[in-house]
Amino acid sequence: MIFDLHSHSTASDGVLSPRELVARAAQQGVDVLALTDHDEVCGLAEAAAAAAEQGIELVAGVEVSVSWSGRTVHVVGLKVDAGCAALRDGLRANRAGRRQRAERMAELLAATGIPGAFEGARLLATNEELISRTHFARFLVGRGYVKDVKTVFKKFLVRGKPGYVPHQWAGLAETVAWIRTAGGVAVLAHPGRYDMGKEKMSLLLAEFKEVGGVGLEVVTGSHTADQVPLYARHAEHYGLYASVGSDFHAPGEGGRELGRLPPLPANCRPIWEAW
Secondary structure (H helix, E strand, O other): OOEEOOEOOOOOOOOOOHHHHHHHHHHOOOOEEEEOOEOOOOOHHHHHHHHHHHOOEEEEEEEEEEEEOOEEEEEEEEOOOOOOHHHHHHHHHHHOOHHHHHHHHHHHHHHOOOOOHHHHHHHHOOOHHHOOHHHHHHHHHHOOOOOOHHHHHHHHHOOOOOOOOOOOOEOHHHHHHHHHHOOOEEEEOOHHHOOOOHHHHHHHHHHHHHOOOOEEEEEEOOOOOOHHHHHHHHHHHOOOEEEEEOOEOOOOOOOOOOOOOOOOOOOOOEHHHHO
């Protein structure tokens, strides 16, 4: 079976509607798909209906932005109850500061000679509560400032670059608690993307496990071939299940196509064994 347990729709910063995303996953041969929009679960009902029509299994999910030790990490919740009040309230609080962050990002970009970024990003966002860095990146690519989304992040939208704005998200323990209260399992997303050394990563994984996290994304769209066995060993060492997900946002926009991922290493316990 083909599992893809990390994907995004227009409910956050994907370019396909939940229905379109599920249809594309089915075309790519995916058997089990998780929709994991950023800090939002409003696309899950449409995705579930489409999955029933397409004959594939939908895993209800969400990707939560977390502040940990002065940096942002992401935690994916899988098999969550989208109607859980604790989860929905927590996600609503996490979304609350996104507009202010977007406005500040636009101010900083304007100071570097790039006007109109907020309005440009807003027009690209279907959900105005979720104007994200990805929407800014698409605006900059569309205006010809940068060749592709990946380059935008490197030049403008990460720590130390002119469009970066720090933000205080939910804490690690409270995020995992929301997911567990909603009946889900918490997975640390794409660990290879975090700019931290071995010692810091060890602290993060130990704390994640301690507060109730159960999984680690080992195979994901942004991991290199060398990173897959590294994080497989981390998962084994910390007693975490291993997850797999493309982190798909848009056709041709970096990363991986839905379902087009290498298999989990043999020493991994697949996350779906947790349910």
